Amino acid sequence: QVQVVESGGGLVQPGGSLRLSCAASGRIENFYWMAWHRQAPGKQREPVARINRYAPANYADSVKGRFTISRDNAKNTVSLQMNSLKPEDTAVYYCGVTTSGVTYWGQGTQVTVSS
Numbered sequence: 001q002v003q004v005v006e007s008g009g010g011l012v013q014p015g016g017s018l019r020l021s022c023a024a025s026g027r028i029e030n031f032y033w034m035a036w037h038r039q040a041p042g043k044q045r046e047p048v049a050r051i052n053r054y055a056p057a058n059y060a061d062s063v064k065g066r067f068t069i070s071r072d073n074a075k076n077t078v079s080l081q082m083n084s085l086k087p088e089d090t091a092v093y094y095c096g097v098t099t100s101g102v103t104y105w106g107q108g109t110q111v112t113v114s115s
Contacts, residue, residue: 002026002104006095009109012085018111020080022095024104032099034071034078038091038111045094049080063089085113 008020020036035050049069051057057069066085071078078095092108 002028002097002099002102004095004097004104004106006093006106006109009093009111011112011114013115014085014087014113016085016113017081017083018085020082020093020095020109020111022078022080022097022106024076024078024095024097026104027099028076028097029099032097034069035096035098036069036078036080036093037096038089038093039108040088040091043091048093051078082111085111087113089113 003025006022012018033050033052036048037045038048039045047060048063049057049059049067051069051071053073066083068081090113093111094108095106096103
């Protein structure tokens with residue numbers, strides 16, 4: 001089993017920044033993906049960014065140039081630096097870890113962008 005815990009959400013004004021963090025523990029292989037998805041009210045969950053040890057990070061078009069995903073392989077953590085936030089970024093953000101073909105999700109953290 002793999003445990004995933006997110007932190008760092010909150011309320012921020014448009015144009016502001018937030019940093020989300022995620023820690024994974026348990027049986028994790030060396031080669032695995034860590035990703036952030038989000039789900040806004042009334043909408044389906046969508047991918048935001050993902051990263052693995054061997055390839056460049058991938059981003060949704062809607063966040064390119066504003067969000068940066070990074071990971072610490074030694075600590076099994078991943079972060080999402082979110083800059084120039086917009087009201088449409090408001091959502092519950094979920095961290096997912098994919099290892100051995102299975103994706104484990106955290107409980108989610110709320111991000112609200114509002115003036």
